[in-house]
Amino acid sequence: xxxxxxxxxxxxxxxxxxxxxxxxxxxxxxxxxxxxxxxxxxxxxxxxxxxxxxxxxxxxxxxxxxxxxxxxxxxxxxxxxxxxxxxxxxxxxxxxxxxxxxxxxxxxxxxxxxxxxxxxxxxxxxxxxxxxxxxxxxxxxxxxxxxxxxxxxxxxxxxxxxxxxxxxxxxxxxxxxxxxxxxx
Amino acid sequence: xxxxxxxxxxxxxxxxxxxxxxxxxxxxxxxxxxxxxxxxxxxxxxxxxxxxxxxxxxxxxxxxxxxxxxxxxxxxxxxxxxxxxxxxxxxxxxxxxxxxxxxxxxxxxxxxxxxxxxxxxxxxxxxxxxxxxxxxxxxxxxxxxxxxxxxxxxxxxxxxxxxxxxxxxxxxxxxxxxxxxxxxxxxxxxxxxxxxxxxx
Numbered sequence: 001x002x003x004x005x006x007x008x009x010x011x012x013x014x015x016x017x018x019x020x021x022x023x024x025x026x027x028x029x030x031x032x033x034x035x036x037x038x039x040x041x042x043x044x045x046x047x048x049x050x051x052x053x054x055x056x057x058x059x060x061x062x063x064x065x066x067x068x069x070x071x072x073x074x075x076x077x078x079x080x081x082x083x084x085x086x087x088x089x090x091x092x093x094x095x096x097x098x099x100x101x102x103x104x105x106x107x108x109x110x111x112x113x114x115x116x117x118x119x120x121x122x123x124x125x126x127x128x129x130x131x132x133x134x135x136x137x138x139x140x141x142x143x144x145x146x147x148x149x150x151x152x153x154x155x156x157x158x159x160x161x162x163x164x165x166x167x168x169x170x171x172x173x174x175x176x177x178x179x180x181x182x183x184x
Numbered sequence: 185x186x187x188x189x190x191x192x193x194x195x196x197x198x199x200x201x202x203x204x205x206x207x208x209x210x211x212x213x214x215x216x217x218x219x220x221x222x223x224x225x226x227x228x229x230x231x232x233x234x235x236x237x238x239x240x241x242x243x244x245x246x247x248x249x250x251x252x253x254x255x256x257x258x259x260x261x262x263x264x265x266x267x268x269x270x271x272x273x274x275x276x277x278x279x280x281x282x283x284x285x286x287x288x289x290x291x292x293x294x295x296x297x298x299x300x301x302x303x304x305x306x307x308x309x310x311x312x313x314x315x316x317x318x319x320x321x322x323x324x325x326x327x328x329x330x331x332x333x334x335x336x337x338x339x340x341x342x343x344x345x346x347x348x349x350x351x352x353x354x355x356x357x358x359x360x361x362x363x364x365x366x367x368x369x370x371x372x373x374x375x376x377x378x379x380x381x382x383x384x
Contacts, residue, residue: 019216020216020217020218022217022238022239022242023238023239023242025213025216025217026238026239026240026242026246027243028243029210029242030244030247031246031247031250032206032209033246033247034247034250034251035206035209037247037250037260038186038250039186039188039189039206040189040199040202041187041189041265042265043247043266044206044210044294045294046292046293047314047318050293050314050315050318051318053315054318054319058319069326071321071322071329085196087200091206091207091210092294092297094203094204094206094207094209095208095211095214095294095301096297096298096300097204098207098209098211098213098298099211099212099215099220099297099298100211101208102211102212102213102215102216103220103298103301103302103303106215106216108215108220110303110304111305112303112304113305113306114223114299114304114306115222115223115306121305124306125305125309127289128222128289128290128306128309128310129309129312129313129316130288130289130313131284131288131289131290131291131310132296132311132312132313132314132316133313133320134282134288134313135286135292135293135310135313135314136315136316136317136318136321137317138278138279138281138285138317139278139282139293139314139318140317140321141277141278141281141321141328142275142277142278143268143274145282145293145294146282146292146293146294147292147293147294149268149275150240151240151243151244153268154248155248156267156341157248157343157353157357158268158340158341159342159345160268160272160275162342163270163275164276164279164282165240165279166279167278167279167282168279168280168282169283170279170283171279171280171282171283171286172228172229172283172284172286172287173229173283175283175284175287179287182288183226183227184230
């Protein structure tokens with residue numbers, strides 16, 4: 001059960017444990033989402049935290065430019081409170097910690113790049129950046145990402161949340177064939 | 185009464201502590217599910233591992249049923265739970281673009297944080313991409329603002345849209361999720377055989 005193996009230097013190291021049952025994980029994630037609704041009256045999110053950091057960064061570099069832009073100023077607030085005291089930002093810091101704890105307990109912390117066998121690390125990282133940029137842009141256009149709009153909006157039966165979720169799957173399946181070399 | 189925050193059981197500063205704790209649970213669950221690994225996430229779009237669909241629909245159904253029952257027994261004022269307005273066209277276009285970014289980049293914003301936390305370079309680069317994409321959006325915002333605010337349907341839910349009762353709609357979504365799970369289990373076995381690889 002406790003799977004240890006020896007590496008090339010003869011040191012004992014733990015093998016990563018397999019991922020948990022997806023239905024069990026989904027139930028757990030559903031309870032966390034429910035807790036957010038019951039305690040806070042709001043759901044989960046992720047992209048909003050990055051937007052806050054970006055808006056604060058732009059304001060530091062070019063305050064007048066940020067003030068003139070309705071997108072940035074929405075995240076900066078009216079100046080009465082620190083924009084970094086943001087619910088989603090604290091939640092995402094928690095995600096970072098929670099992900100690390102789970103990974104550490106299951107021996108899954110590893111400096112590596114996840115990719116298919118037929119693609120170089122460099123190509124994979126270019127794809128990761130391009131995909132990330134598309135997602136950053138798209139999550140702002142749609143007013144949420146997979147967590148904030150699909151998951152949260154899905155649970156509260158929001159029409160926009162469900163339309164968005166189906167579109168995400170549609171967009172993914174539409175281009176999957178063209179980038180298959182990256183994964184398969 | 186719930187939601188507690190809306191009934192002033194605690195203040196704003198403590199809500200940030202709540203955010204941190206809920207975030208830990210969120211990140212823990214995502215990592216348990218294998219969502220810190222881009223290969224697991226991308227597999228959803230090649231049908232050989234349908235974890236994304238299974239986890240997502242199970243959590244939506246769990247939270248939805250919880251909200252439904254807590255409202256029904258009168259402990260929760262659902263009108264105080266935030267439901268964003270629907271901007272149908274920007275959200276469909278944004279969804280399509282985000283889905284493409286998902287397969288190309290291998291993560292979504294939340295899962296890339298978990299990926300980076302567990303040491304994955306591609307997750308860290310993906311986050312840099314998100315920052316870049318948001319800056320591009322921010323800089324283009326004066327041009328996009330009209331489209332961004334178009335087709336606002338207000339705080340509309342599937343209950344309003346289909347004109348069904350809340351209970352009936354919840355029941356239909358549970359049925360749909362069970363059907364999706366059955367199809368996912370079948371599809372995984374079928375495509376695993378076809379692609380000559382096991383379900384990871």
